[in-house]
Every structure is written in structure tokens, then in C-alpha cells.
Amino acid sequence: MTKILIIGGGAMGSAFTVPCLENKNKVTITEPYSKIFIKDLSSKNKFHSALKIKLSKKLRFKKFSQKLLQEKFDLIVIALSLSGIDFIGKELKSLKIKTPILVLTKGLKYEKKRNKIFTISELLKKKYNGMNVSALKGPCLAKELARKNKTSVIIANKNINIAKWIGKQISTKYxxxxxxxxxxxxxxxxxxxxxxxxxIGSGQSLNTSSSLFQKSLIEMKYLTKYFKGKETTIEGLAGVGDLYVSAAGGRNSKMGSYLGKGFTFKTAKKKFMKKDTVEGEQLAREIAPFIIKKIDKRKVPLMTNLFKAVLKNKKLKIN
Ligand SMILES: NC(=O)c1ccc[n+]([C@@H]2O[C@H](COP(=O)([O-])OP(=O)(O)OC[C@H]3O[C@@H](n4cnc5c(N)ncnc54)[C@H](O)[C@@H]3O)[C@@H](O)[C@H]2O)c1
Incomplete structure (x- = not known):
């Protein structure tokens, strides 16, 4: 029986408990930040307010603490949003954790001092003491996973044996x-x-969105290569797979549709999506200083125009 600790009781961290428990692992979840999720997870019926389902009674909830992180787990899963990565990096650094870590969080970090963009695994390894980090990505809406709808994801690690060991602990029929x-x-x-x-969401017809989809893939390919990823990865689950699900539904494409209708970012946020986190906005703010300075804007015209809409509150111009 593998002992798994999941850090982050939001939609994804909690949905992830479902396949982990199905595989008869001993699963503990902890929540360092949100009072709502702490309340949900520590309640008797374990009703999760974001997923709108009851989680398994077998799931154990423990209060977040350094002591908990020091307990003997076989796998630690990080399911916090990007803003929680530095926090958890610092917490784990001081403990010199050797346990394999699996990161579900999607995003990139810009380090102004070194003028460099880091992936989350690079950041955890370099800044926070060489942890043993794998990344799990791909098309996976948390609500669908929690309801056991079939989905495919990808685990990445240069040491493929570690990735495969993790996969064995968590994969199910769905x-x-x-x-x-x-x-x-x-x-x-x-x-x-x-x-x-x-x-893609900014397209006001399927035809326009399809054309934006194809142009987006070209830019994604260029950027992946620029950051020394493999071009072919774009064709896989983390690339085109995840792009499809995010463009078809979700908060980013919803924001895009308002921008496409001619609203400015600030107006759309205030009027229609006041309480929603738009991860694309957060990422744009994080990486724009680097991309604008370092990358030929003729190679990434769509991204450049989106930066203008998000950062300068200009109307989105997509040619
Ligand atoms: N890998 C996958 O298959 C997959 C699928 C869906 C989502 N995700 C990613 O998982 C992450 C979480 O998504 P979610 O849908 O659960 O979001 P959510 O908003 O439901 O939960 C966010 C989590 O991060 C924590 N958090 C937020 N700000 C924090 C801070 N400043 N310090 C510490 N903790 C903080 C919250 O308390 C909560 O635990 C995102 O990066 C998302 O892109 C991954």
C-alpha cells in the first residue's frame, strides 16, 4: 500500500484523490491556504464545494504542518495553484525531502534577477534543493475526473522509471x-x-476559432522549441490534448470570448468574471516581461496581442 500525501485541497487536488484511492493507496490530503477547502475536507460528509460531490470516507484529512511533511510518505503530490509554489518550495526545502514529488500545478515562473523563465520542476529542483520532481499534465477537468469520466494524462521525468512507478500507483480504467x-x-x-x-476563445465563430487554433499551435511549437522542449511534445496530451479541452470550455476561453466581443480585460473581469481566477491572465503577467524582451514578436503575434489586451487593457486585436 503506497502512502500518498496530496498538498492542496482545491478542485484538482481533491479530484486526484479519486484514482489514488481506487488503487487502494493510503491517501492523506492537506490544505495550507483556503478556509473553505479546509472546512469541506474536514467535514464529516466530505462534500467538496468546488467539485459538488462527496469525497470518499477513506480519504484522511490532516492539518497542514511541517510535522505532517516529515511523516513517512512514498509520494508527495503538489496540487496548489501557481501562487502557492514558492510557499511549498520553502516549506519542503528546509526538510531536505527525498520522497518523490509529483506536481499537478500548471504554470511558469519568471525570475527577474536571473532574467529567466523557470518551469515549476526546475524551480523546485534549483531553488529549493534538488527535489526528485515529476510533472503530471494533460487534459483533465477536475470535475470530470472526480466523476470518473475517462481521461488520459502524461507523467514526465527524465528518469522514466520514476514516472512509470508513479503511474502504476495512480492509473485506473478511467x-x-x-x-x-x-x-x-x-x-x-x-x-x-x-x-x-x-x-482561441476570442473567435466569435467556429471557423475563426479553428483558424486561431491552428495558428496557436504554430506559436506553441516555436516557444516549446525556444525553451528547449521537444517539438513533438506539442502533438501530445500536454500540448494539443490540453489545448482542446481548455479552448472548448473553461475560464480562459470564457475570458477570451469577452475579449473577442470587444470588451477590455478589466471590464470583462469586473462585469462577468469578478471572482474567477483566469490562469492565462496570471501567466501573461508572469512571463510577458521576458517574452517581450527576448522573443521576436513576429514569431508570436497572437501572444503579443494578448499581452496588450491583458497588461495594457487594450482591445484585443487578432488578425
Ligand atoms: N495536472 C493536471 O492534470 C491538472 C488538471 C487540472 C488543473 N491542474 C492545475 O492544478 C492547479 C490547481 O487547480 P485547481 O483547479 O485545484 O484550483 P483551485 O482554485 O480549486 O485550488 C487551488 C489550490 O491552491 C491553493 N492556493 C491558492 N493560492 C495559494 C497561495 N498563495 N499559497 C498557497 N496555496 C494557495 C488553494 O488553497 C487550493 O488548494 C492549477 O495550477 C491547475 O492548472 C492540473
Whole structure:
């Protein structure tokens, strides 16, 4: 029986408990940040307010603490949003954790001092003491996973044996796992698809969105290669797979549709999506300083125009 600790009791962390428990693992979940999720997970019936389902009674909830992180687990899963990555990196660093870590979080970090973009696994390894990190990405709406709808995801690690060991602990009939050594490419694709799904969502007809989809793939390919990922990763689950699900539904493409209708970002956010986190917006703010300075804008015209809409509040111009 594998002992798994999931850090982050939001929609994804909680949905992830479903295949983990199905595989008869001993699963503990903890929540360091949100009072709502702490309340949900520590309640008797374990009704999750974001997933709108009751989680298994077998799931154990424990209060987040350094002591908990020091307990003997076989796998630690990070399911926090991007803003929680530095926090958890610092917590784990001081403990010199050797346990394999699996990151579900999608996103990239810009380090101003070094003028460099880091993937989350790079950041955890370099800044926070060489942890043993794998990344799990791909098309996976948390609500669908929690309801056991079939989905396929990909685990990446240069050491493919670690990725395969993790996959064995968590795969089920409805949670199918592929593997990749291209951890950089997988992380780059799964992050930037949040920006491109906004762009595709801005199309006001299927024809326009399809054309934006194809142009987005060309830009994603260029960026993946630029950051030293494999071009072919774009064709996989973390690339085109995840782009499809995000463009077809979700908060990024919803924001994109308002931008496409001619609303400015600020107006659309205030009027229609006040309480929603738009991950593509967060990523745009994070990476724009680097992309604008370092990358030929003729290679990424869609992303450049989206930056203008999000950062400068200009009307979105998509040619
Ligand atoms: N890998 C996958 O298959 C997959 C699928 C869906 C989503 N995701 C990713 O998982 C992550 C979480 O998504 P979600 O849908 O669960 O979001 P959510 O909003 O439901 O939950 C966010 C989690 O992050 C925590 N958090 C937020 N801000 C924090 C901070 N400043 N410090 C510490 N913790 C903080 C919250 O408390 C919560 O646990 C996102 O990066 C998302 O892209 C991954």
C-alpha cells in the first residue's frame, strides 16, 4: 500500500484523490491556504464545494504542518495553484525531502534577477534543493475526473522509471497514463495553453476559432522549441490534448470570448468574471516581461496581442 500525501485541497487536488484511492493507496490530503477547502475536507460528509460531490470516507484529512511533511510518505503530490509554489518550495526545502514529488500545478515562473523563465520542476529542483520532481499534465477537468469520466494524462521525468512507478500507483480504467522524458516540453505546453485557449476563445465563430487554433499551435511549437522542449511534445496530451479541452470550455476561453466581443480585460473581469481566477491572465503577467524582451514578436503575434489586451487593457486585436 503506497502512502500518498496530496498538498492542496482545491478542485484538482481533491479530484486526484479519486484514482489514488481506487488503487487502494493510503491517501492523506492537506490544505495550507483556503478556509473553505479546509472546512469541506474536514467535514464529516466530505462534500467538496468546488467539485459538488462527496469525497470518499477513506480519504484522511490532516492539518497542514511541517510535522505532517516529515511523516513517512512514498509520494508527495503538489496540487496548489501557481501562487502557492514558492510557499511549498520553502516549506519542503528546509526538510531536505527525498520522497518523490509529483506536481499537478500548471504554470511558469519568471525570475527577474536571473532574467529567466523557470518551469515549476526546475524551480523546485534549483531553488529549493534538488527535489526528485515529476510533472503530471494533460487534459483533465477536475470535475470530470472526480466523476470518473475517462481521461488520459502524461507523467514526465527524465528518469522514466520514476514516472512509470508513479503511474502504476495512480492509473485506473478511467485515468490513463502516458509517459515522457521531455519534462520541460510538457511543462511549457501545459502552461502556455492557458494563454492560447484565451486566444482561441476570442473567435466569435467556429471557423475563426479553428483558424486561431491552428495558428496557436504554430506559436506553441516555436516557444516549446525556444525553451528547449521537444517539438513533438506539442502533438501530445500536454500540448494539443490540453489545448482542446481548455479552448472548448473553461475560464480562459470564457475570458477570451469577452475579449473577442470587444470588451477590455478589466471590464470583462469586473462585469462577468469578478471572482474567477483566469490562469492565462496570471501567466501573461508572469512571463510577458521576458517574452517581450527576448522573443521576436513576429514569431508570436497572437501572444503579443494578448499581452496588450491583458497588461495594457487594450482591445484585443487578432488578425
Ligand atoms: N495536472 C493536471 O492534470 C491538472 C488538471 C487540472 C488543473 N491542474 C492545475 O492544478 C492547479 C490547481 O487547480 P485547481 O483547479 O485545484 O484550483 P483551485 O482554485 O480549486 O485550488 C487551488 C489550490 O491552491 C491553493 N492556493 C491558492 N493560492 C495559494 C497561495 N498563495 N499559497 C498557497 N496555496 C494557495 C488553494 O488553497 C487550493 O488548494 C492549477 O495550477 C491547475 O492548472 C492540473
Amino acid at each position: 485515468y490513463l497514463i502516458e509517459y515522457s522524458r521531455d519534462i520541460i516540453g510538457v511543462e511549457i505546453c501545459s502552461a502556455i495553453k492557458n494563454i492560447y485557449s484565451m486566444i
